[in-house]
Amino acid sequence: MQIEKRIHKCSHLTPVENEIAYYILSHKDEVINYSIQELSEQIHVSKSAIHRFCKKIDFKGFNELKIQLTNDISADIYKEHDIDINYPFTLQDNPIEIATKLLELYEKTIQDTLSCLDK
Structure with missing residues (x-):
């Protein structure tokens, strides 16, 4: 399932998690190259908040989210053409x-x- 659908499916996100979701969806191409530390510095949240966000949208961790994000980007490129x-x-x-x-x-x-x- 695409990350955007997972986020919309999860209705009980905290304000910090909403901020993480918005940043990830707005900066997909950059996020796939970030470490969890770099993402946390970029959006000024803790690494544990990012990890909790990943768990909440049914990923085992940040690396699994990045893999799905890469797949989503590839699918979007394929759909364009x-x-x-x-x-x-x-x-x-x-x-x-x-x-x-x-x-x-x-x-x-x-x-x-x-x-x-x-x-």
Whole structure:
């Protein structure tokens, strides 16, 4: 489950935990490179508060949260470039958008085909 969903599912966060959640969601790319000490210094909370926050949203610890955060970022990047093969464009798309989406679709098709070939 994505971190954002876990946070919204947990309705009994303290103000400090809400601050931790807001910072993590707002600075995903930086947080994946922080240690728990660096995060605690960045948002001026204790390491134990961060650890309690991780436990409250069902992670074993900060490292597990960082792994899920990395997966969330990867999924977001993939979704940005994912084109529906059956309906690659809509009636509202202009000719440039249609051409761009077709280009991405063809590139993805060629990459997928290349990855299936026995070298």
